[in-house]
Amino acid sequence: MQMKNKKIGNQTVKLDNPPKIISTHSIVGPKEGEGPLSEYFDDILNDDMLGKESFEKAESEMMFTAISQALKKGNLKETDIDYLFSGDLLNQIISSSFAAREFSIPFFGLYGACSTMSESLSLASIIMDGGFAKYVVAATSSHFSSAERQFRFPLEYGSQRPATAQWTVTGSGALVLGHEGNYPEITYVTTGKVKDYGQKDANNMGAAMAPAAADTIVNHFKDTGRKPEDYDIIATGDLGVIGRELADKLIEDFGYNIRNQHIDCGEIIFDNEKQNTLSGGSGCGCSAVVFTGYLYKRLMKKEIKRVLLVSTGALMSTTSSLQGETIPGIAHAVAIEMNSN
Structure with a gap:
């Protein structure tokens, strides 16, 4: 049997059975909550530590919360989800894997640096289009303080930031893909x-x-x-x-x-x-x-x-x-x- 080739051009796949984004959840830190998009975020933290003892544990908790709330909005349980695609910036994607251990969901851990949202959404969509899943979650996270001390300097160092520098967003986003309903x-x-x-x-x-x-x-x-x-x-x-x-x-x-x-x-x-x-x-x-x-x-x-x-x-x-x-x-x-x- 000859398989249909869904690839068009050099780098693109056209999805014949387009999956739908049936729910999302966004959670951000205090600084992001003071920015111009604050009205669109679902949760704005007062404490970027989330009561945890480290920034890294706080980041993993953010992702757990984003995934949990996205499932709740979709009226789904974790047992309804076929796969979780997620990654982050920390060594060996510990925010994602430590969040995933709290769920009973088959897990693909990804690293695409800051491209991970589109990467996880890409792979989740292809799995859905291929008929291999009914529901899939795609998620990612970052945290200003955990990223700074891993990639640059500890916050206590007080380094000066040049005009080209960017501020790592403290936040996590998760979305659920399904097949039914009037959704994007x-x-x-x-x-x-x-x-x-x-x-x-x-x-x-x-x-x-x-x-x-x-x-x-x-x-x-x-x-x-x-x-x-x-x-x-x-x-x-x-x-x-x-x-x-x-x-x-x-x-x-x-x-x-x-x-x-x-x-x-x-x-x-x-x-x-x-x-x-x-x-x-x-x-x-x-x-x-x-x-x-x-x-x-x-x-x-x-x-x-x-x-x-x-x-x-x-x-x-x-x-x-x-x-x-x-x-x-x-x-x-x-x-x-x-x-x-």
Whole structure:
């Protein structure tokens, strides 16, 4: 029997049985709750420690809460879920695996750096489209304090932050995919390629990730035949102010102008001037909470009908940085559409 090839072009899969995002939950820290998108988040923490004894344990608790609440909103139990796809920034994705141990759900642990929301959503959607699951959860998280002491300096060090630096978002987003109901659908998945233009500055990750974002977006257009104006919003993950501008210029070199549609989750989650977040937000939780909060709720209200979510990741580690390595970037794109019916 000949199998149907669902791949179109070089990097994109068209989903014949588009899974639907039937519920989401977003949880953010106090600083994110003071930002311009506060009304869209489901939970805003007063204490980013969540009563735990470490930032890392607090991050895992955030993810557990996001997943639990997304299941509750979908009127589902953990035994209804076929798979959990999740990852985070911490060594050996401990936030995800420690949250997963509290659920009786088969678990795929992922690492895509800050691209993990789109990565988990991509793989969950493909599993659903293939008929291998009835319900799947995709989730991710990040925490400012846990990320700072792993990738840069302990908070007590009081290091000065350059204008190119970004503020890791404290937050977790989870969503549940199903097949029934009038909900936003996943129609295309464009998997990114690792791109490295030689950037070494860990305080300028926007520049490191911009080439990957540009490459994925351009190839999405080429593979699908779509144009920028076919989307209400093209949302990159966490390029920040500097990376977003660089990505726009790179994309223009390929003959596409996305400036009217392009927003960057890292640029809009904070008021960079008032909150002193310099180039904007970053982290796995950045695109996760902006999508599960801000964008999903606008899709459900039919204020917007078609979104291209392009979460972006800097594939660095403390080991690679200490060895003088450059910072490769990755970006994955997922097309999400709300039926007009």
